[in-house]
Amino acid sequence: MKEAELIAIRRQLHQIPELALQEKETHAFLLKTVQSFPQTHLTIRTLPKLPTALLVKVHGQNPQRTIGYRTDIDALPVTEQTGLPFSSQHSGIAHACGHDIHMTVALGILDYFAHHQPKDNLIFFFQPAEESKNGGKLAYDMGTFTGDWHIDEFYGLHDRPDLPAGTISTRLGTLFAGTTEINVDLIGKSGHAALPQNANDMIVAAASFINQIQTVVARNVSPTDSAVITFGLMRAGTIRNVIAGRAYLEGTLRGFTQKQIDFLQQRIRDIGRGIAASFNCDVNVDLNQGGYYPVENNPQLTKDFIQYMQSDPAVTFAPTGPVMTGEDFGYLLNKIPGTMFWLGVNDPDSQLHAADFSPDESALAPGVTAVVYFLEHRMAENN
Numbered sequence: 001m002k003e004a005e006l007i008a009i010r011r012q013l014h015q016i017p018e019l020a021l022q023e024k025e026t027h028a029f030l031l032k033t034v035q036s037f038p039q040t041h042l043t044i045r046t047l048p049k050l051p052t053a054l055l056v057k058v059h060g061q062n063p064q065r066t067i068g069y070r071t072d073i074d075a076l077p078v079t080e081q082t083g084l085p086f087s088s089q090h091s092g093i094a095h096a097c098g099h100d101i102h103m104t105v106a107l108g109i110l111d112y113f114a115h116h117q118p119k120d121n122l123i124f125f126f127q128p129a130e131e132s133k134n135g136g137k138l139a140y141d142m143g144t145f146t147g148d149w150h151i152d153e154f155y156g157l158h159d160r161p162d163l164p165a166g167t168i169s170t171r172l173g174t175l176f177a178g179t180t181e182i183n184v185d186l187i188g189k190s191g192h193a194a195l196p197q198n199a200n201d202m203i204v205a206a207a208s209f210i211n212q213i214q215t216v217v218a219r220n221v222s223p224t225d226s227a228v229i230t231f232g233l234m235r236a237g238t239i240r241n242v243i244a245g246r247a248y249l250e251g252t253l254r255g256f257t258q259k260q261i262d263f264l265q266q267r268i269r270d271i272g273r274g275i276a277a278s279f280n281c282d283v284n285v286d287l288n289q290g291g292y293y294p295v296e297n298n299p300q301l302t303k304d305f306i307q308y309m310q311s312d313p314a315v316t317f318a319p320t321g322p323v324m325t326g327e328d329f330g331y332l333l334n335k336i337p338g339t340m341f342w343l344g345v346n347d348p349d350s351q352l353h354a355a356d357f358s359p360d361e362s363a364l365a366p367g368v369t370a371v372v373y374f375l376e377h378r379m380a381e382n383n
């Protein structure tokens with residue numbers, strides 16, 4: 001596929017961002033595009049119980065194994081502020097995490113193998129719901145990757161704004177953190193602002209909960225380890241002279257190992273129980289990890305990936321450390337060995353999830369080429 005075609009696809013996808021599990025237009029666009037490729041050795045599959053997902057199998061000439069390639073397809077509840085002429089046409093929703101770039105690269109790779117039949121089988125998984133609702137886990141747990149759709153090794157990328165366009169980067173070990181969504185409901189008693197003795201103020205209880213949570217990473221995690229707990233949403237109260245009888249908080253916790261995540265979850269539950277006792281209120285702590293396991297790259301496959309990318313003169317490879325962003329590809333890599341890697345998209349003044357995030361489209365063609373060449377390498381004899 002020519003660079004201009006990749007850019008045209010990316011711009012169309014960019015204009016129709018959809019939230020997790022609602023990716024109907026995106027699914028229709030992806031299906032139409034895949035149907036426009038030569039169909040001789042393709043099988044297209046949809047999942048009745050996960051209707052926005054799309055799978056495409058490329059049948060190999062002499063298959064010894066099946067290699068999977070995954071892209072996420074959902075967007076974020078962000079109002080785009082890029083000023084691009086092809087900005088989001090869906091109010092309040094944007095591809096602020098670059099999944100339009102991910103999908104376009106996947107279509108570019110698939111188009112290549114639709115025209116050049118591979119030796120082994122390839123399965124492309126266009127996965128809904130990465131940002132929330134763990135679409136990867138949903139698909140895996142419903143038995144999607146069994147029988148003819150079994151995958152031996154799995155690859156996927158994420159775009160990265162602080163790397164030059166087209167640069168490939170990954171590491172041995174954990175690449176992305178495991179995350180857990182935290183929802184906390186504090187239930188007390190509302191009343192008159194002037195009569196606190198007759199009420200039970202949940203703004204004060206929530207403030208205390210938040211303050212105690214700040215001690216977890218600072219005081220319970222070794223200074224040589226990393227973890228983060230952030231509360232990004234807090235709702236309580238209606239007016240200055242009514243004591244709030246309820247407060248609601250949403251946050252996320254992140255760590256690089258499952259052991260550490262389990263520990264952080266336990267501390268949050270403990271603090272919730274402590275607040276309930278000390279404020280004589282109800283505190284319901286709901287923790288949901290879903291499929292957001294730490295993204296742990298398989299040692300053998302990732303060593304081969306890094307060696308290949310470093311040795312190919314057409315590829316710029318950069319080493320990297322782990323990051324605290326999460327990815328539900330972590331769940332799939334927990335079940336199927338594989339490698340997740342970054343693709344540089346050169347937007348260093350912005351960041352993932354920002355309203356002005358605008359990846360550099362010149363990353364598309366080298367991204368496709370690097371993955372196509374790597375997959376050819378994996379399918380060569382002796383690999």
Ligand SMILES: CC(=O)N[C@@H](CCC[C@H](N)C(=O)O)C(=O)O
Nearest residue numbers: 131132179180181252325326327
């Ligand atoms: C790449 C990226 O930004 N991923 C998301 C994953 C969502 C995690 C989950 N919804 C949570 O907040 O725990 C991220 O926020 O890192």
